[in-house]
Amino acid sequence: MSDLLSVRNLKAGFLAGGRVLTAVDGVSFAVAPGETFALLGESGCGKSATALALLRLLPNAGRIQGGEVWLEGEEILALPEAAMRDRRGSAAAMIFQEPATxxxxxxxxxxxxxxxxxxxxxxxxxxxxxxxxxxxxxxxxxxxxxxxxxxxxxxxxxxxxxxxxxxxxxxxPRLLIADEPTTALDVTIQAQILDLLARLQAERAMGMLLITHDLGVVARSAHRVGVMYAGEIVETAPRQEFFTSPRHPYTQKLFAALPDLGQRGAQLATIPGQVPGLAAMPAGCRFAPRCPVAMDRCRLESPGWTELEAGHQVRCHWVAQQLPGGEQRLPDLPAAPPTAAAAADAARENLLAVGELKVHFPIRKGLFKRTVGHVKAVDGVSLELQRGRTLALVGESGCGKTTAGKAVLRLLPASGSVRLDGRELLALPERELKPLRRRMQMVFQDPFASLNPRLTVGEIIEEGMTALRVAASRDERRAALAALLESVGLPAEALGRYPHEFSGGQRQRIAIARALAVQPELLVCDEPTSALDVSVQAQILNLLRRLQEELGLAYLFITHNFAVVEYLAHDVAVMYLGRIVEQGPVQQVLAAPCHPYTRALLSAVPEPRLAGQREMVRLPGETPSPARPPQGCHFHPRCAQASERCRQEYPAPSTQAGGVVVRCHLYPAD
Structure with missing residues (x-):
């Protein structure tokens, strides 16, 4: 079968300071009709730049420096722009990473x-x-x-x-380029999108170039995989061989960085440093500065391709010198022993107790803006969190997770009860609440949006210290700032730089440092690893785990990433349409989920190991509007096990084995 797309030695870059900095350096691959080729790698590796170069959609500063792109037997880089406009959308189309923009x-x-x-x-x-x-x-x-x-x-x-x-x-189109089509989507919506793409591809015999950093998405959707690093493809393989025998040290490190329940209490493997900038590409192998098995030859000479099996190739001097057919694995990080703090969890008292928390936003219509209803974003949530422990709050977008987290910190008006160390917060006047804000802080989902771009990192962190009167003198604050940056793994010189000068993972570290600056006891973490690469995610999770052990912090961790929940959380609460439907110890809930919604969420998680793929429970439709929640159990319109009772009556709580509390008519009420 002839290739639908054939990319040969493509080179592209961006004009900066009078010279072109190469972002895509000699990339070659092919996509056949009906095939999905996944391009995998960290942010900054050149994946999206490759896709944009294929369709000649690079920004004004972009330059295609060489190579060939053959689409349906036609070399499209040589076409005039008028002819290229006819090919875009008909021969090839692109799904961009962020549909909102x-x-x-x-x-x-x-x-x-x-x-x-x-x-x-x-x-x-x-x-x-x-x-x-x-x-x-x-x-x-x-x-x-x-x-x-x-x-x-x-x-x-x-x-x-x-x-x-x-x-x-x-x-x-005969070719579809999908650039991170499921980034930051809920697991259920992600599963629906991946199923949709697979169905449409089968019906239309489309070829697909799938760009992602999610190994689970690759395991579920790809036929062949190419791993990209610093503008070059360093490993290509059929899906089965890729997941059973990854060979390049970079690929193996990506797999090692994945969190799961078996690694609780252990340090996740991370890749030191970060992807080199376009102006500072190292000589030789570009991964050598971060590679644990790099040799002198790696730093001087760029490796060529080594054929391992049919269709499995790798660019690595270390792999090439090993015995033919041998399986090379990097040495594993030793597991960190469980801490004494973790062993004493059961004896701790509640730091945070939330009872029947409600956040209802009025719906106003008409000339006089009369209230005609309410959006019940949070509708009777009760939670408990002990010192030094992590409670994960999980669920689909729109279920009220972030609203609940902000209401706990009095960032939104709410009713019910929120007690911090026994003291009621919702009834406090602002002047009495302000001193308590030192004890509870929030790490927001998007660090770039939550960091003031006009302030330096030092000014951003010091702002909260000044407002809450932490450290009396400026010299004391500057010393504290340097210590804070060191604690989150950033150099002291970062204090004088601006947020745009940092990578996504570094900005998240800055956001964590800002929250820690006022010495809190409780951190509300709103999707702090959402859309981060697995290697950067591992760094942030290691940091949060270490800070919890050293400082005894309690985390209310809002997420839809169950791998993170498995690794970091002690307890988990599953939220649907403003209410908690199941909660309990994380091992118990994830190993044997009771509520049909929890089972559906877990089944929708794409497993980044082929042997662990679960049978999926598909949920029809999307979450109903919180302005018009269904009568009875809110989940019944999407539940395959719903009965007439579910349609009429909201279920009471029921306590199951292991301390799991579930609200479902399938389980008798207490």
Whole structure:
């Protein structure tokens, strides 16, 4: 079978300071019809730049320096731009990483699909509308007639991603480039998107270039895999061989950085340093400065390709000099022994006790903005958290996790009870609450958005210390700042730099340092590892675990990443539509989930080891609106085991083996 896409020695870069810095350096691969080729690697490795170069969509500073790109037997880098516009969307289309910024906010979804239909298929008017409805139906959007007239801000994250796929499919492309199509989506929505792409690919015999840093997504979707590092592909293999026998030291390190329950109490393997900048590419092998088995030859000479098995190739001097057919594995990090603090968990008293917490936002309509209803974002949540322990709050987007975390810190108005070390917070006036803010802080999901771009790192961290009167003199604060940066693994000179000068993982460390600056006892961590590479995620998790052991911090950890929950959390609470449906010790809940929703969430997690793939429980539709929650059990419209009682009556709590509390009519109430 001839290749649909053939990339040969592609080189591309960006103009900076009068010279072109190479970001994609000699990349070659091919994609056959109906095949998915996954391009895997850390942020900054050149994956997205490769995709943009293929379609000649690089920004103004981008330059294609050489190579060939053959699409359906035609060399498209040599085409004039007018001809290239005809190929984009028809021969090849792209799903961009962030649909919220890729969709036009001032055009309806129907108008945006219609533009592609008119450009590539000459369809207008009623014919275009019918085809747009068919596309929205094909990508699984309910009520497509209504959604066609809506704007992107009216759609959830999953629906925006589906709309982006519909726009990409409007031109009936033979090649689909999907750039991180599931980044930061819930596991259930991620599973739906991956299933959708697989179905559409099978129906249309499309080739797909899948760009991702998620090994679970690769295990679930790819036929072949290419690992990219610092602008070069360093390993290619069929999926089975890739997951059973990864050979390049970089690939093995990526696998070693994955957290799971078996590594609790142990230090996750990390890759020291970070991907080199475009202006500072090392000579020889580009991974050598971070490689534990690098030799002198690695630092001087760039490795060529070594063929291991059919279709499995690697660029590595260390692998090449090993015995043919031997399996090389890097030495594992020794497991850290459990700490004394962890052994004493059971005897601890509650630091945080939340009872029947409610956050209801009014819905106002009409000229006089009368309240006509409420959005019940958090609707009766009760939690307990002890010192030195981690409680994970998990669930789909829109279930109220972040709202609950902010309400606990009095960042949102709420009713119910929030007691910090026995003291009620919700009834306190602001002047009495301010001293308590030293004891509880938040690490926000997006560190770039939560760090003031106009302030240096030192000013950002010192701001909270000054407001809450931590350290009397400026000299004391400056000494504390340097110690804080050292504790989160950053050099002292970072104090004078600005947030944009740091990588995503470094910015998250800065956000953690800012929260720690006022010496808190409780940290609310809102998706602190969301969208981070596995290697950077491992660094942040190691840091959080170490800080908890040394400082006795309690974490309310908001996440949808169950691998992180398995590794870091002691207890877990599963949230659905503003309410807790199951909670208990993490080992018990994850090993034997009771609630159908918990089982569905766990089954949707893509397992980054082929042998561990679970049978998936598919949830129909999306989470209902908290403004109109269903009568009875809120989950019953999506539950395959729902009974008539579920439709009429909300279940009372039931205590199961191991201290797990579940709200489900399948389990008799206490």
């Amino acid at each position: 890729s969709l036009n906010p001032v055009l309806t979804i129907g108008r945006q699909i219609g533009e592609s239909l008119e450009r590539h298929r000459g369809m207008k008017g009623e014919a275009a509308r019918r085809e747009a409805l068919a596309l929205l139906t094909a990508v699984g959007i309910a009520d497509p007639e209504r959604r066609l007239e809506e704007y992107p801000f009216q759609l959830s994250g999953g629906m925006k991603q589906r709309a982006m796929i519909a726009i990409a499919l409007a031109g009936e």
